[in-house]
Amino acid sequence: MSRRFDEDDRLTDLLRVLPAPEPSARFASTARRRYLEAIEARARREALTGLAAALVGLAVLAALVGTVFEPVTVVAWLAEAAADLARWTTGLVIVSALVPPLVWVSLFLGSAATTLVLAFAARGRFTAMAK
């Protein structure tokens, strides 16, 4: 038994003196460069995966909406909403062009004054109730 252990020890000693290379002077710096490149690549990959997931999610949502509503109905509703928005915008532009600027200024100042008066009145009433 003891002889076997001696032989194992001798074998270990011999195995440890077998020549093996030492890491080169550039080992750590090259490993670091490769690590940083890999980390960057991983970040890019994660961003692309996120984008792809968002697009897939959007596609699934669109498909679900398509199954609940008729696609023709959805398109008609969107077209109607766009037409309403265009009508309102045109109306506002026409009204603002017809009314003279002086009227707009007096309207703005009057509104501001009314708002301030109402705010002060409400504050006074609130203070009185608190007392």
Added chain:
Amino acid sequence: MAASGSDADDRRAELELARRARRGDAAAFDQLVVRFHRPVLRFCWRLLRSPDAEDLAQDTFVRAFVHFERFDPERPVLPWLIAIARRLCLDVLRRRKVTAGLEAMPVSDQTAPSAEREASAREELRRLDRALDALGEGQREAIILFHIEEMSYRDIAAALEVPVGTVMTWLHRGRAQLKAALGGAPIV
């Protein structure tokens, strides 16, 4: 064998470094490289016997700490690194035949009192080196990790992804073949 308090602290520190490296902390990565590059490189070199060993050793660190989510925190870091290095080396070996560069090997720095004894010791090392190369894959890896890297049976089993009993069998058979190759010649 239960890990002592110091071992447990070391493992915790290694794990923390590995987690930081996973998050992109280059300083933590550097510390892990400094701590483990020698055993990983030696292991790669023993399997490949070519200058590719350094490239694969670096690749081992990059893969390990960039894809850290596959790490088992119950295991120490070195067996895990060895397991990754082993897979990379086996891939390379499968792709091409690597021949041992025995002739180009540096002379051991072991001193001998005479030229005759030095020649004898050198011859013995050559025989051992050839015998180590001639061992089966598992036996060679187990011998390297146990006798050269001083890893425990449990850690070797984790690194080679086999049961502890298999490691013990490989070691027993590997030792027997190496001793037979040495042929009872005197060891200087």
